Amino acid sequence: MSLGVNLSSLDLRVAYEAVQSGDPDTEWAVFTYDKGTNDLKVQAKGAGGLEELAEEFSDGRMQYAFVRVKDPNTELSKFVQINWCGDGVPEAKKGLFHTHSTAVAGFLKGTHVVISARNE
Numbered sequence: 001m002s003l004g005v006n007l008s009s010l011d012l013r014v015a016y017e018a019v020q021s022g023d024p025d026t027e028w029a030v031f032t033y034d035k036g037t038n039d040l041k042v043q044a045k046g047a048g049g050l051e052e053l054a055e056e057f058s059d060g061r062m063q064y065a066f067v068r069v070k071d072p073n074t075e076l077s078k079f080v081q082i083n084w085c086g087d088g089v090p091e092a093k094k095g096l097f098h099t100h101s102t103a104v105a106g107f108l109k110g111t112h113v114v115i116s117a118r119n120e
Helices: 010-021 049-054 097-107
Strands: 028-033 040-046 062-070 077-085 113-117
Touching: 010 028, 010 040, 010 062, 028 049, 049 062, 062 097, 077 097, 097 113
Parallel strands: 077 113
Antiparallel strands: 028 040, 028 062, 062 077
């Protein structure tokens, strides 16, 4: 198994583009790993705001979210990347978090703000 994150899934691209294009049914998308691999997959997507998104984060997972929010001053869309590393993630996997977060940032072009978080 490669140590690099695999971002080649078509579903990842489709979910990312839905958020970025302003699709009203997709304000956010959460990506996580296929079990036992470094292959990123779409875990969930939705339009229920940040409260709904927050429910998707899990203590035992490394996850990445791409979110479209409205700037209250300009009414323009802004994009946020959230890198989540739950406290229950095994230490060996946590060691890949920074490298994988950087690779995900390269995939999620157009991000205005990056937030790293680790507990609920």
